[in-house]
Amino acid sequence: MYDLIIIGGGPAGVAAGVYAARKKINTLFLTKDFGGQSLVSAGIKNWIGVKEISGFDLAKNLESHLRDQEDIEIKDNLLVSKIEKQGDFFSVFTDKGDKFEAKTILFTAGSRHKRLNISGEDKYDGKGVFYCSTCDAPIMKNKTAAVVGGGNSGFEAALDLLPYANKIYILEYTEECKADSVTCDKVRASGKSQEITMTEVKEIFGDEFVKGIRYQDRKTGEMKELAVEGVFVEIGFQPNSESVKDLVDVDKYGRVIVDPKTQKTSLEGIWAAGDVTDVLYNQNNIATGDAIKAVLNIYDYLKNI
Amino acid sequence: MVTIYTTSVCPYCHMAKEYLEKNNIKFKEVNVEEDEAAAREMIQKSHQMGVPVLDINNTIIVGFDKSGIDKALGL
Numbered sequence: 001m002y003d004l005i006i007i008g009g010g011p012a013g014v015a016a017g018v019y020a021a022r023k024k025i026n027t028l029f030l031t032k033d034f035g036g037q038s039l040v041s042a043g044i045k046n047w048i049g050v051k052e053i054s055g056f057d058l059a060k061n062l063e064s065h066l067r068d069q070e071d072i073e074i075k076d077n078l079l080v081s082k083i084e085k086q087g088d089f090f091s092v093f094t095d096k097g098d099k100f101e102a103k104t105i106l107f108t109a110g111s112r113h114k115r116l117n118i119s120g121e122d123k124y125d126g127k128g129v130f131y132c133s134t135c136d137a138p139i140m141k142n143k144t145a146a147v148v149g150g151g152n153s154g155f156e157a158a159l160d161l162l163p164y165a166n167k168i169y170i171l172e173y174t175e176e177c178k179a180d181s182v183t184c185d186k187v188r189a190s191g192k193s194q195e196i197t198m199t200e201v202k203e204i205f206g207d208e209f210v211k212g213i214r215y216q217d218r219k220t221g222e223m224k225e226l227a228v229e230g231v232f233v234e235i236g237f238q239p240n241s242e243s244v245k246d247l248v249d250v251d252k253y254g255r256v257i258v259d260p261k262t263q264k265t266s267l268e269g270i271w272a273a274g275d276v277t278d279v280l281y282n283q284n285n286i287a288t289g290d291a292i293k294a295v296l297n298i299y300d301y302l303k304n305i
Numbered sequence: 306m307v308t309i310y311t312t313s314v315c316p317y318c319h320m321a322k323e324y325l326e327k328n329n330i331k332f333k334e335v336n337v338e339e340d341e342a343a344a345r346e347m348i349q350k351s352h353q354m355g356v357p358v359l360d361i362n363n364t365i366i367v368g369f370d371k372s373g374i375d376k377a378l379g380l
Binding site for chain 1: 313315318344
């Protein structure tokens with residue numbers, strides 16, 4: 001029986017792991033991998049104390065900082081599938097068939113790319129439908145691409161595509177694109193992009209690979225087509241809260257509701273931090289701070305039970 | 306023979322290469338961003354366009370799939 005199981009290897013989980021080890025809390029750390037969503041960022045310029053770092057290097061730094069701690073047990077390359085409450089402790093089950101037990105849980109499982117859930121999306125996954133623009137933009141060399149989503153991640157995907165694609169359509173559901181002006185200006189200055197607002201993408205079609213998309217003009221109701229060879233889906237994120245959503249209160253988006261002062265969830269013994277929670281701002285620096293807050297609160301809690 | 310198809314900044318490509326190096330596996334890296342013929346070869350082999358793609362003695366693995374790599378290499 002552990003005192004604490006931390007679930008998730010993003011900035012929140014790792015920060016919590018370092019603090020838990022230094023507090024000598026008997027801790028098990030479970031994760032699929034390290035780095036969180038920033039892993040795929042080409043350059044992070046707001047990780048405080050470092051002028052610029054790639055997501056890959058940030059992930060490596062996080063992992064090595066955690067592994068440098070003496071008093072923590074780490075198991076990676078696995079996913080937590082279910083958490084159950086058993087009297088005054090919790091059982092944690094993994095996709096590898098393991099079962100671990102602990103008095104407290106800190107849930108920092110993060111979030112993942114939201115999918116469009118439209119016809120053709122699954123069929124053409126990797127065959128023109130992409131979720132990692134940093135990885136897959138270069139394959140769009142001299143091709144036409146569509147980015148679905150006109151927020152920050154959409155425009156960042158467009159930025160990744162600029163050196164390669166001939167033409168980039170940015171399709172936005174609402175009346176205007178909402179990305180930061182620095183990013184918008186760069187994309188617009190290229191002359192390669194075309195923003196189409198008030199659209200709902202309905203279908204991705206092709207033969208073996210993507211040939212185009214069908215979308216509805218939300219002003220006129222008219223269905224339209226665009227010939228594209230790549231579709232980059234950037235419509236936001238959804239929380240990885242499936243394994244706890246029957247145990248703790250979640251909001252309408254499935255995000256775990258936490259007390260912002262302590263990071264406690266609605267169920268005694270479970271804390272949460274980072275992008276899996278209803279935190280107002282999704283930032284690496286905030287996720288680490290919130291997770292540290294949680295561990296310190298868990299430390300106090302364990303002293304009193 | 307092990308070939309890995311990559312793009313320059315793709316983190317999963319770096320992770321896959323590091324994993325091979327850690328296990329002392331010799332491999333050939335082909336950057337599909339610089340070499341369009343290689344890009345076509347990768348698409349033809351894997352029937353998709355995402356990177357990384359690993360060709361481990363004709364077993365094609367798409368993405369950094371540790372268990373798939375272990376199995377193909379008998380690790």
